[in-house]
Amino acid sequence: MLDELDDSTTVADSALARLTQVILDGELKPGAKVSEPELARRFGISRAPLREAIRRLEERSVLTRAPRLGARVVVLSxxxxxxxxxxxxxxxxxxxxxxxxxxxxxxxxxxxxxxxxxxxxxxxxxxxxxxxxxxxxxxxxxxxxxxxxxxxxxxxxxxxxxxxxxxxxxxxxxxxxxxxxxxxxxxxxxxxxxxxxxxxxxxxxxxxxxxxxxxxxxxxxxxxxxxxxxxxxxx
Amino acid sequence: MLDELDDSTTVADSALARLTQVILDGELKPGAKVSEPELARRFGISRAPLREAIRRLEERSVLTRAPRLGARVVVLSxxxxxxxxxxxxxxxxxxxxxxxxxxxxxxxxxxxxxxxxxxxxxxxxxxxxxxxxxxxxxxxxxxxxxxxxxxxxxxxxxxxxxxxxxxxxxxxxxxxxxxxxxxxxxxxxxxxxxxxxxxxxxxxxxxxxxxxxxxxxxxxxxxxxxxxxxxxxxx
DNA sequence: AATAGAAAAAGTGTCGACAAAAAATCTGCG
DNA sequence: CGCAGATTTTTTGTCGACACTTTTTCTATT
CATH class of the missing domain: 1.20.120.530 (GntR ligand-binding domain-like)
Known part of the structure; x- marks a missing residue:
């Protein structure tokens, strides 16, 4: 991109960090939809690396996903x-x-x-x-x-x-x-x-x-x- | 695609299952390189869903990854x-x-x-x-x-x-x-x-x-x- | 006016393409 | 004959595009 120096860290990895922060900050509240186009625009990246970050948070039980309905922030009952x-x-x-x-x-x-x-x-x-x-x-x-x-x-x-x-x-x-x-x-x-x-x-x-x-x-x-x-x- | 009915299961999900099986079967031995083009060809899919499967196995500590060097099957010392x-x-x-x-x-x-x-x-x-x-x-x-x-x-x-x-x-x-x-x-x-x-x-x-x-x-x-x-x- | 159905809009899953980096190969020199 | 450097090939990371599904909006009928 046009920003500072990435220094061998990938866009997907930083997307994971940023998405995690957004969730912990409460900007994406429990139960909220994780919209790929919206977040991609916000982070200034394409959907591919964002999806990798989403998959990893899904693996960590932070996001729940249904096949064609997208991902949501887990609701902690x-x-x-x-x-x-x-x-x-x-x-x-x-x-x-x-x-x-x-x-x-x-x-x-x-x-x-x-x-x-x-x-x-x-x-x-x-x-x-x-x-x-x-x-x-x-x-x-x-x-x-x-x-x-x-x-x-x-x-x-x-x-x-x-x-x-x-x-x-x-x-x-x-x-x-x-x-x-x-x-x-x-x-x-x-x-x-x-x-x-x-x-x-x-x-x-x-x-x-x-x-x-x-x-x-x-x-x-x-x-x-x-x-x-x-x-x-x-x- | 042109095959049977997918019935709401995604290519990425089946890629995860197939890749897991390949590793457990020992076809990909510990330390072996996980080549994206090769596996994509073998599974008859594109790299995008394959990469999601790789990220998830990485999250499970089955694969280890270095930013531009690709993924390898974990070596269990x-x-x-x-x-x-x-x-x-x-x-x-x-x-x-x-x-x-x-x-x-x-x-x-x-x-x-x-x-x-x-x-x-x-x-x-x-x-x-x-x-x-x-x-x-x-x-x-x-x-x-x-x-x-x-x-x-x-x-x-x-x-x-x-x-x-x-x-x-x-x-x-x-x-x-x-x-x-x-x-x-x-x-x-x-x-x-x-x-x-x-x-x-x-x-x-x-x-x-x-x-x-x-x-x-x-x-x-x-x-x-x-x-x-x-x-x-x-x- | 409310509801059912149709059309439009948005979103997800997947693909192919391209740039940059890494690996393999080739080449020339000692 | 071996090794260092240059060149080619392969691979990774990222992007934009498209099909199909889901969601929303619009429309018409009772």
């Missing part, structure tokens, strides 16, 4: 959010277990630093959690990398990252929960520091269970089950 | 096989846990039927395992469906199915292992029948751990770490 957290519990539990035997002292120090930032930020803004979301996300992905397992890492940091990001938006976190999460994070780090694999897995699973319960209680019946690829969405 | 089994242990353990509280009596009966077939087949052909592979795969996917969790099901039956199929080829199973697997399957079904979630998860995890250890011992150093997107593969 409370039931689905709960199911996603079950998967997270399994995978992140194993991540903590594997990390416990492989984490370095330096990495543990970095985790404690992250904890300190969480605490400072929380006390500063009274455990309101708009900005601690990023720190929380960092905390979990950092531990994933300590597992030294490329498939566990890919799962949490790529495959499920967008879906988890969508789940997070459902959660109007209460300060109380933020504090509990902070305490739970501390327990996880302690277990990792002890290289106690069993305890690390258990602490991580309990942490995600607690998040799930809070999420379910919070969501209640905000997001309906519906939007099953109807013909057109009402404006 | 012993280390990678071990990592994949770690993921399986986490996910299938949770599958067993969730299934324990949701499985019906009818489904338990079906599982016992599968076990009977496994036993019959094994005694018939002396626990040689060429044909029991399918029964084993059925066993695991059936339990996945009993979890009633669409994300767990999708993970095992779609996302990781091809990768697990590739792992299986590494394992030159010994009759002894087949018998042990049969016993372990029985323990899993017993735990499910008792609706004992803890036991079901533990039994499944031990089963997959045993498979992993057998696999690692079997593979040894058969598949090298190499083939890191070199320019061309020697014929």
């Amino acid at each position: 409370p039931a689905k959010v709960e199911q996603i957290f079950i998967v997270r519990e399994a995978v992140e539990g194993m991540i903590a277990r594997e990390a416990a035997t492989r984490i370095t002292d330096s990495e543990i120090a970095q985790l404690r630093e992250n904890l300190a930032r969480q605490k400072a930020r929380s006390e500063e803004i009274g455990f309101s959690t708009f900005l601690t979301r990023e720190l929380d996300s960092d905390f979990h992905t950092f531990i994933a990398r300590c597992s030294r397992n490329e498939f566990l890492i890919k799962f949490l940091c790529e495959d499920y990252a967008t879906l988890i990001g969508l789940c997070r938006k459902h959660l109007r976190q209460v300060p109380e929960r933020a504090y509990r999460a902070f305490v739970e994070h501390g327990r996880i780090v302690d277990a990792l520091a002890d290289r106690d694999a069993d305890m690390a897995e258990l602490a991580m699973r309990r942490h995600i269970q607690a998040s799930r319960q809070m999420m379910v209680a919070s969501v209640q019946e905000s997001g309906g089950e519906g939007v099953r690829h109807r013909r057109r969405l009402p404006k | 012993p280390a990678k096989v071990e990592q994949i089994f770690i993921v399986r242990e986490a996910v299938e353990g949770m599958i067993a846990r969730e299934a324990a509280t949701r499985i019906t009596d009818s489904e338990i009966a079906q599982l016992r039927e599968n076990l009977a077939r496994q036993k019959a087949r094994s005694e018939e052909i002396g626990f040689s395992t060429f044909l029991t592979r399918e029964l084993d795969s059925d066993f695991h996917t059936f339990i996945a469906r009993c979890s009633r969790n669409e994300f767990l099901i999708k993970f095992l039956c779609e996302d990781y199915a091809t990768l697990i199929g590739l792992c299986r080829k590494h394992l030159r199973q010994v009759p002894e292992r087949a018998y042990r697997a049969f016993v372990e399957h029985g323990r899993i079904v017993d735990a499910l029948a008792d609706r004992d979630a803890d036991m079901a998860e533990l039994a499944m995890r031990r089963h997959i751990q045993a498979s992993r250890q057998m696999m690692v011992a079997s593979v040894q150093e058969s598949g090298g770490e190499g083939v890191r997107h070199r320019r061309r593969l020697p014929k």
Whole structure:
């Protein structure tokens, strides 16, 4: 095109990144139609690379597709959010277990630093959690990398990252929960520091269970089950 | 086109199925280049739908891609096989846990039927395992469906199915292992029948751990770490 | 006026084409 | 005879076009 330097990154790859951002920003809301011509125009690209990005997000369960009806942003009903957290519990539990035997002292120090930032930020803004979301996300992905397992890492940091990001938006976190999460994070780090694999897995699973319960209680019946690829969405 | 009736299934979807089969059949061996023009010719389709299929297999970690060098079939080094089994242990353990509280009596009966077939087949052909592979795969996917969790099901039956199929080829199973697997399957079904979630998860995890250890011992150093997107593969 | 049917518009799935990059081949020099 | 550089060929990434399906709009009838 006529823009800056691409430097060996393809249009399809950047389309994936941009489309992901559009969805996480809420510009394309759950249930919204993903129009190929419209997005292609908006991104200034043709439909071919855009379709590749759509296929990949479909593979990640972020988009749902029906053969001739196009793609839509997934609607996360409370039931689905709960199911996603079950998967997270399994995978992140194993991540903590594997990390416990492989984490370095330096990495543990970095985790404690992250904890300190969480605490400072929380006390500063009274455990309101708009900005601690990023720190929380960092905390979990950092531990994933300590597992030294490329498939566990890919799962949490790529495959499920967008879906988890969508789940997070459902959660109007209460300060109380933020504090509990902070305490739970501390327990996880302690277990990792002890290289106690069993305890690390258990602490991580309990942490995600607690998040799930809070999420379910919070969501209640905000997001309906519906939007099953109807013909057109009402404006 | 000019062939029979497509009936709402797209060329891209069937391309995904065919390409998956070609890889599982071993026609495209690990490390082999996935040539778009060649496969498009072979399948009698254009490159556009083929590329969508390739992107999806890439998302499933079956293919690896470098921006302008094309895609290659993933090379499963012993280390990678071990990592994949770690993921399986986490996910299938949770599958067993969730299934324990949701499985019906009818489904338990079906599982016992599968076990009977496994036993019959094994005694018939002396626990040689060429044909029991399918029964084993059925066993695991059936339990996945009993979890009633669409994300767990999708993970095992779609996302990781091809990768697990590739792992299986590494394992030159010994009759002894087949018998042990049969016993372990029985323990899993017993735990499910008792609706004992803890036991079901533990039994499944031990089963997959045993498979992993057998696999690692079997593979040894058969598949090298190499083939890191070199320019061309020697014929 | 409301509904059913027909016509028009828009969207998806697929194809062929082209530019740029990579791989293979050819060529000349040591 | 081997190797470095240049040339040809192949392949990838992207685009525009077209057919067929779905959706919307228009029209006519009860």
